[in-house]
Amino acid sequence: MSIEIKGKEMTIPVVQGGMGIGISTGKLAGAVAAEGGMGTLSFVNCGYEEEDFYQNPIEANKRAFEKNLKKAKEISQGKGILMVNIMHVVNHFFEYLEFINTTEIDGVVVGAGLPLELPQYIGEDKRIAPIVSSGRALKIILRKWKKKYNRVPDFVVLEGPKAGGHLGFKKEDLSMDLFQELEEIKKILREYGEESIPVFIGGGFGTKEGFQTAMEKGADGVQIGTGFLFTKESGLDPVAKECLVESLRKGKIEDQIIQSPVGLLGRALNTEFVRKVEEEKVPAKHCVACISTCNPKTTPYCINEALIRGVKGNQEEGLFFSGSDGRRIKEILSVKDYLKEILGE
Numbered sequence: 001m002s003i004e005i006k007g008k009e010m011t012i013p014v015v016q017g018g019m020g021i022g023i024s025t026g027k028l029a030g031a032v033a034a035e036g037g038m039g040t041l042s043f044v045n046c047g048y049e050e051e052d053f054y055q056n057p058i059e060a061n062k063r064a065f066e067k068n069l070k071k072a073k074e075i076s077q078g079k080g081i082l083m084v085n086i087m088h089v090v091n092h093f094f095e096y097l098e099f100i101n102t103t104e105i106d107g108v109v110v111g112a113g114l115p116l117e118l119p120q121y122i123g124e125d126k127r128i129a130p131i132v133s134s135g136r137a138l139k140i141i142l143r144k145w146k147k148k149y150n151r152v153p154d155f156v157v158l159e160g161p162k163a164g165g166h167l168g169f170k171k172e173d174l175s176m177d178l179f180q181e182l183e184e185i186k187k188i189l190r191e192y193g194e195e196s197i198p199v200f201i202g203g204g205f206g207t208k209e210g211f212q213t214a215m216e217k218g219a220d221g222v223q224i225g226t227g228f229l230f231t232k233e234s235g236l237d238p239v240a241k242e243c244l245v246e247s248l249r250k251g252k253i254e255d256q257i258i259q260s261p262v263g264l265l266g267r268a269l270n271t272e273f274v275r276k277v278e279e280e281k282v283p284a285k286h287c288v289a290c291i292s293t294c295n296p297k298t299t300p301y302c303i304n305e306a307l308i309r310g311v312k313g314n315q316e317e318g319l320f321f322s323g324s325d326g327r328r329i330k331e332i333l334s335v336k337d338y339l340k341e342i343l344g345e
Helices: 026-034 057-076 093-101 135-149 178-191 208-216 238-249 272-277 303-311 324-328 335-343
Strands: 003-005 008-010 014-016 038-042 081-087 107-111 127-132 156-159 165-167 199-202 221-224 255-259 265-269
Touching: 008 081, 014 026, 014 335, 026 038, 026 057, 026 081, 026 335, 038 057, 057 081, 057 093, 081 093, 081 127, 107 156, 127 135, 135 178, 156 178, 178 199, 208 221, 208 335, 255 324
Parallel strands: 014 038, 014 221, 038 081, 081 107, 107 127, 127 156, 156 199, 199 221
Antiparallel strands: 003 008, 165 265, 255 265
């Protein structure tokens, strides 16, 4: 099941999804890469713990990213692949890409929008990949990248509606057949003569059964977020982690579709905060103008503040993104033990 991507080898076909804010840190990404997978750092407001974050968020994020990358490299010891995930809708997207290109990260994966300009900012020594929700989106990216930059994705992530976090779907498309879309993606890659590009499928494949089904249906591997959220190495507050797993196990909470201030649908746990913002507006206290599609005057709540409260363990006022796999989480495992469980080793 070994996969080579531009000279770097994955010995297990598992991509750890980028989860912000503060979930996909160097500790988690490094642990996944150390097992031979693809560990992913989240760039989205990763500097939230820096002292000057609210005064100087751009530099705080850059500084924190370098700290996380150093930690990930120390843990992984050259094994696997280390990527960074950044959303296309963040403000200062191109400035961040230029900075990322100067670091020793193995590559960049972009979601929440079509990264048509990505090859312009990331050198050919690094790996680049889009997260897409359809073959149509991939076709647009392939056409632009090949024509303007003579580059193609080094891998593709097809993310389905059962994934946690932001989704690239309209409500009427949430019941789409993801495996049919996988076939379409494979067909498009063949048409472009790029059938060797690996395709990882995400959204509900974080169990042994889900992993096996994805591989049987023709995926080269899987992307998993929620399963890694509930590992010992994730950045989520340990007490909140245990409490949420217990609530999920007992059926007290579950995942649901929400409308994000980013302008996309998302999948999150239906905690007290999620129920509250369906009824009333929660004004932002410290807007850092992080999302290009968010209007502070009209947004129902600040997603940055809600996610920070969540990662710090505030279960009453925090937002917790989680995919459908959350319903099957029974206990907190180490990354090593979780991977053994889903890979059947």
